[in-house]
Amino acid sequence: MSSAPQLNIVPFVSVDSMMKLVLDIGIETFLKELAEYIEEDFRRWEVFDKTPRVASHSDDGVIELMPTSDGSFYGFKYVNGHPKNARQGYQTVTAFGVLSDVGSGYPMLLTEMTILTALRTAATSAVAAKYLAPKNATTMAIIGNGAQSEFQAMAFKAILGIGNIRLFDIDPAVTEKCAANLAEFGFSIVKCPTAQQAVEGADIVTTVTADKQYATILTDNMVGSGIHINAVGGDCPGKTELHKDILLRSDIFVEYPPQTRIEGEIQQLPPDYPVKELWQVMTGAIPGRTDSRQITLFDSVGFATEDFSALRYLRDKLRTSGHQQNLDLLADPDDPRDLFGMLLRARK
């Protein structure tokens, strides 16, 4: 904003602008920088006003609002989850979000968040793995090669240097799509015919399937000691990916327990089953991985602070990028008490 801000204007980032911004910055650089914002906000976890998302469920899916605030900024994301959408050519998940100034309550930024969520989810997985994955990990299996899979691969390469990717999907065409999209980024890629084969030799196993009710993507015998499981796909009530026995053998790390117990893999466990909070690992209050034989599990469901970090990062990037439009979203009469007069004067 200039020294004479137009109070009616809210900067807006369209899908097209978001893609141009990500490509200008570079996908890996974007993920790396975004991960720093996410980690920074996890480290100051206690300042945030936290609440489980506000969900409106229907037979076809869910629409959720995810608000949070650090006392200076307020952010929220609108996100839907409609598993049947893909059949009609719609996205299963679409999202947009707003960052606001707590002092005035005015929105400062409105943005698409379908692409931004894909990036922040992957960056969060990689940040968690920094603390939880075995040292010197080189190889990651990705079970489920849909819309989130390439973002996961790119984040783990950018942030942990993972160069070997083992892909599996129940639909081989989707694995081909994923491998083709990743071809130019210097990975060594192995396309596997079964999930069992994909996890062989993997230090990290990322599960990121969709559209399944209580699926069992990984069974207990597939999980050897010492690996880190990055469980991304099980993220709403009735939707899980891992066999319960795997959970019982793992040290489980979560974002916000009240939300994860409803939505995550741990919905299969008793409500008082012990889990560890990721933010406490990042602040050093509790250890992450302590043992090379330990199985660590990041039961990721996505939390409002991660979207907040993404909105905050985007805002900082927009200061210099120009990838935004001006949206006439807020009424700004000359005299705040003369809203009706503004309406009458619009006749001219």
Place this chain on the structure above:
Amino acid sequence: MSSAPQLNIVPFVSVDSMMKLVLDIGIETFLKELAEYIEEDFRRWEVFDKTPRVASHSDDGVIELMPTSDGSFYGFKYVNGHPKNARQGYQTVTAFGVLSDVGSGYPMLLTEMTILTALRTAATSAVAAKYLAPKNATTMAIIGNGAQSEFQAMAFKAILGIGNIRLFDIDPAVTEKCAANLAEFGFSIVKCPTAQQAVEGADIVTTVTADKQYATILTDNMVGSGIHINAVGGDCPGKTELHKDILLRSDIFVEYPPQTRIEGEIQQLPPDYPVKELWQVMTGAIPGRTDSRQITLFDSVGFATEDFSALRYLRDKLRTSGHQQNLDLLADPDDPRDLFGMLLRARK
């Protein structure tokens, strides 16, 4: 949408477009038609997914999300309330909202709601008064002549035929502004030097002040028998306008009791104090005004269904108006599972 909808596009109504739409339709016609949608939704109250608004409080104000759904559409409003804003030339209250399709979770409409909220608040007051005000009411006092006051006058004229308006504000300049804005609409307007004088001879008393903590705009001796009080200004914890003794002499009607008990005038009363629900009056389940000497009180705080009605009305009007822009808000890859590929292809 045409037969080949662009799935990335969400129609957007800016402040400027909203003003043009309202002026095209005509302010009184807009209020009358909007009131019909509001009444229709109150009459089918039980189908709505209702929740008190989700509020994030700070020292300076509050940011709220107000979602609701009727099972077919989902709507939410973002609204702030920052009493100190006016001093910096900002609006105390700004708002925007979204209407979505429950079946796909896709947003169908994004709109400014500062102006739309002013209209729906006034229309709701007038709808309530249709059931609660004395028969053949001709005269309304408006205590507080700020941003909402003219909208109230216009709605009561459009919907109840109120032609005589008696104005009072602690700032006479604000009363002058209100009277000047209303001058062309055929009211008989009396500017009063005190609230006491404003209520003399009024059938309806609308209180719509702002920026006061537990103020007493009306004292008990000012309220004669048989009037209807439309209490609009007391609408958050710690903000009330009426002396408690007035409440005790009135039949109190509210929108959604769990929210009104937190935010309305009745926060001054015990949590089990009997109140009547407006929707039940509209369906005929309980009576509204039954007696010419009865004091009726609509303790208005604004509820999510009213915004939903406004969004629904706006959507219907946009079908023929053209007062909208196309916003590239939603990612729409050719293959829903190929979000990353869409990003890569944007390089061209």
